[in-house]
Amino acid sequence: MKIIDLRSDTVTHPTPEMRRAMFEAEVGDDVYGEDPTVNKLEAMAAEKTGKEAALFITSGTMGNLTAVLTHTHHGNEIILGDGAHIFLNEVGGAAALGGVVMRTVPNDSHGRLDPADVERAIRGKNIHYPETTLLCLENTHNRCGGAILTPQYTREICGLAHRHGLKVHLDGARIFNAAVALGVPASTLAADADSVSFCISKGLSAPVGSLLCGTKEFIERARRVRKMLGGGMRQAGIIAAAGIVALETMIDRLAEDHANAKRLAAGLGNIKGISLAQETVETNIVMFDLSAELPVSDFIAGLTAQGVKVGARGGNLFRAVTHRMISTSDIDEALARIETVSKVIRK
Numbered sequence: 001m002k003i004i005d006l007r008s009d010t011v012t013h014p015t016p017e018m019r020r021a022m023f024e025a026e027v028g029d030d031v032y033g034e035d036p037t038v039n040k041l042e043a044m045a046a047e048k049t050g051k052e053a054a055l056f057i058t059s060g061t062m063g064n065l066t067a068v069l070t071h072t073h074h075g076n077e078i079i080l081g082d083g084a085h086i087f088l089n090e091v092g093g094a095a096a097l098g099g100v101v102m103r104t105v106p107n108d109s110h111g112r113l114d115p116a117d118v119e120r121a122i123r124g125k126n127i128h129y130p131e132t133t134l135l136c137l138e139n140t141h142n143r144c145g146g147a148i149l150t151p152q153y154t155r156e157i158c159g160l161a162h163r164h165g166l167k168v169h170l171d172g173a174r175i176f177n178a179a180v181a182l183g184v185p186a187s188t189l190a191a192d193a194d195s196v197s198f199c200i201s202k203g204l205s206a207p208v209g210s211l212l213c214g215t216k217e218f219i220e221r222a223r224r225v226r227k228m229l230g231g232g233m234r235q236a237g238i239i240a241a242a243g244i245v246a247l248e249t250m251i252d253r254l255a256e257d258h259a260n261a262k263r264l265a266a267g268l269g270n271i272k273g274i275s276l277a278q279e280t281v282e283t284n285i286v287m288f289d290l291s292a293e294l295p296v297s298d299f300i301a302g303l304t305a306q307g308v309k310v311g312a313r314g315g316n317l318f319r320a321v322t323h324r325m326i327s328t329s330d331i332d333e334a335l336a337r338i339e340t341v342s343k344v345i346r347k
């Protein structure tokens with residue numbers, strides 16, 4: 001039985017072209033800035049996001065942490081959504097290692113922050129207060145089911161932050177999903193943020209890595225922070241080579257993952273006891289809930305036996321993510337297996 005793994009787009013394997021590029025990569029010591037393949041990937045990333053410079057980082061988590069550490073000082077406060085990956089899923093690194101206070105405001109179902117909430121959360125000058133220095137956004141928004149922040153919204157909220165002297169970091173782990181879905185360049189979505197990070201190891205299928213992008217001056221400081229965190233890599237061209245192939249060949253095909261996610265969502269919505277936990281599926285993430293008639297533990301056990309993997313998100317909430325290694329027929333097969341399980345366990 002074929003395992004259909006919908007836990008995350010992080011499970012994608014490198015393509016044969018990536019493996020060839022890795023084998024043949026020209027390398028050097030990147031801590032000395034001498035790895036031509038890393039330098040090429042960084043230049044491509046800067047170009048794609050419309051920023052002056054970029055830095056190759058081991059993971060999305062380290063990219064966000066490096067951004068927070070570079071933009072802030074210990075004791076600062078940063079504002080972010082209560083569903084932000086930085087807040088929920090990065091081991092509290094911003095607080096533990098960056099010494100910043102994470103002040104959350106609610107994310108709406110589209111991954112947005114209400115500008116009025118953000119404005120209220122920005123601290124005034126008062127000897128008792130920490131200084132607010134950074135706003136973090138996320139596009140697409142993981143917890144909000146791959147929801148997209150539009151360029152108009154991003155401009156508005158970044159404008160507000162900038163008027164109050166804050167910098168903005170955009171966690172764009174899946175920014176190319178947003179770009180492809182909207183039909184705009186990623187640079188348009190990142191234009192108003194001071195820094196943006198994106199992952200090559202998710203839908204883009206490279207095995208490792210993220211890029212942090214911003215001004216030359218910001219990236220110079222971020223390079224020191226990355227070294228401090230132990231993230232200075234040496235012949236990293238071996239993995240950067242796959243990233244170059246990812247940026248060259250994997251972006252446009254994300255549209256297929258989006259179509260498959262819509263197909264999956266439509267099918268799930270027709271299964272008794274399952275309801276979608278989001279109004280629309282905009283990219284490659286589908287969040288769904290089980291009603292009380294489908295016990296969560298039976299559902300998980302049933303799916304495991306049927307070879308379908310989805311992510312349990314606490315309570316009766318689940319996440320399914322489409323990606324390059326999931327075809328349209330895999331979606332239909334997964335739906336058939338989920339329907340079988342739900343029939344067997346329904347109370």
Ligand code: TLP
Nearest residue numbers: 008010059060061062085089142171173
């Ligand atoms: N997200 C992973 C898990 O951590 C949940 C996933 O499977 O979706 N920002 C966003 C928006 C992310 O979704 C992720 C990874 C990261 C940052 C961190 O990237 P990595 O896993 O490379 O550290």
